[in-house]
Amino acid sequence: MLSISSSHFEKYTMYFKKLSMNVLVSVQSFYYTLVLYLSAFVTLMTPGTVIWKIFGNRKGKVHLMSRDLICDSETLTKLPKCSKPLDQFTNALCPFLPTFLLDSDNSWKQRRNVFSFGNDIIIERIGQISADFRLTSKPGNILWDVFEMISRYSFQLVFNRPPTNEEFNRIYPGLLDINRIIKRFTSTPDVKIRQNFYDEVLKLIQDNDKDFLFHSCETFFQMEEIHQVSSVAEDFLTTITVQCTDLVCHMLLVYSEHADDFQNQFDNALNETLRLYPLTDLWMRQPYGGQRGWITSLVQLNRNGWAQPDAFSCERWNLPKHPPLMSWGFDIRRCPAQKLATNVSKLVFQAIVNQEGFWIEPAANFQHERTFPYGCQAWIGYGEKPKNARQWKFENKLRMQLRRWLCEKLRMIDQNELN
Ligand code: HEM
DSSP states (O other): OHHHHHHHHHHHHHHHHHHHHHHHHHHHHHHHHHHHHHHHHHSSSOHHHHEEEEEEEEEEEESSSSSSSEESSHHHTTSSOOOOSOOOOOOSSSOOOOOOOTTTTHHHHHHHHHHHHHHHHHHHTTTTOOOOOOOOEEEEEOHHHHHHHHHHHHHHHHSOOOOOHHHHHHHHHHHHHHHHHHHHHHOOHHHHHHHHHHHHHHHHHHHHTTSSTTTOOOOHHHHHHHHHHHHHHHHHIIHHHHHHHHHHHHHHHHHHHHHHHHHOOEEEEHHHHHHOOOOOEEEEOOOOOOOOEEEHHHHEEEHHHSSSSSSSOOGGGGGOOOOOOOOTTTSTSSSSTHHHHHHHHHHHHHHTTSSSSEEEEOOOOOOOOOOBBBEEEEEEESSOOOOOGGGGGSSSSHHHHHHHHHHHHHHHHTTTEEE
């Protein structure tokens, strides 16, 4: 009799323990989710930076209400492998690669093969093609100057010749429109401009010049028209232009303070730039393999576990043991164009800074951030630096900050960030 009631007692104790654990986990998830959403909503920081500020060097997972937050690269790389290619929940490349490798679309394997084909040829072409990478002397926003130079170069990489004025005038506004949406300088696409971009690329594909990237690629011509255009226009022209512009601008800003590091240990300086300014903010995966869905912040992954994580220090890459650089991705979705992107960005960056007498001075009221809410405000010059170069400030900062705040929130909503 006594033994039965004691086993009942143990059973009830276990039950209550489990119940109170569940209640505790639910309360904690609710609390963390609330803190994260509220902070991401009210501050000017991107959600990825907010995550780093709130959870810092914490290890493992934080249980949020609808998914887990993965806090460090070790936990991330130990997760069961996800074999799904890019899907609509991958926000890194949206909205400018809307059709690339979507898992709902059967053509993703063809697209991937075509991408590898083009990738290999472009890697060979980089360096064989000469281009002018001299920035104009001026104080102001240099983001669009770099963007325009790289957009011409990306055309050359794909077609092995510079664009004619007519071609460029029909393609460039489309590229600009896409990047302005990505950067949230505007919120709706200009359909007419996009249509011109599409039509011009289609015309070039149909010309099928012997130097066209996919001239001898049968798989490319087996794809439907929309995929052919998207491969050229989005996967190559747009991605090279948008991603490499951001990387080059980040390097130029860092170079203004650490020129010697870029001269003496370029690879470390590039890694360190990408560690502090990864081009992606968040990664998300839907539930798979019995796992809860998860979210992770690249800003946190790249700083968690490093000494003085917010400081720029090339020497840290010489240490025998250190956390990995996560900026190129980590699983099946790891960037397939790392070599291409590194080589293009390195070539453009070095050609800019190696111009005789080049100097750069960021505006006195400019903060270097991962995104470019105010553009890339810097004074570019050659030869002797004017005495007032350090005092120059750009205008309309408050207006830009407000626009950025609004656009970041729209971005959180329309890209399902944090949901
Ligand atoms: C310039 C620096 C670049 C960085 C830092 C970068 C980084 C990344 C990252 C982090 C991912 C993974 C996204 C995720 O897991 O959600 C990714 C994927 C991808 N990147 Fe890049 N990228 C860069 C440039 C480029 C360029 C120039 C191209 C094209 C020529 C490119 C093509 C792609 C593609 C196609 C994927 C999707 C891969 C897949 O899911 O199979 N990237 N990139």
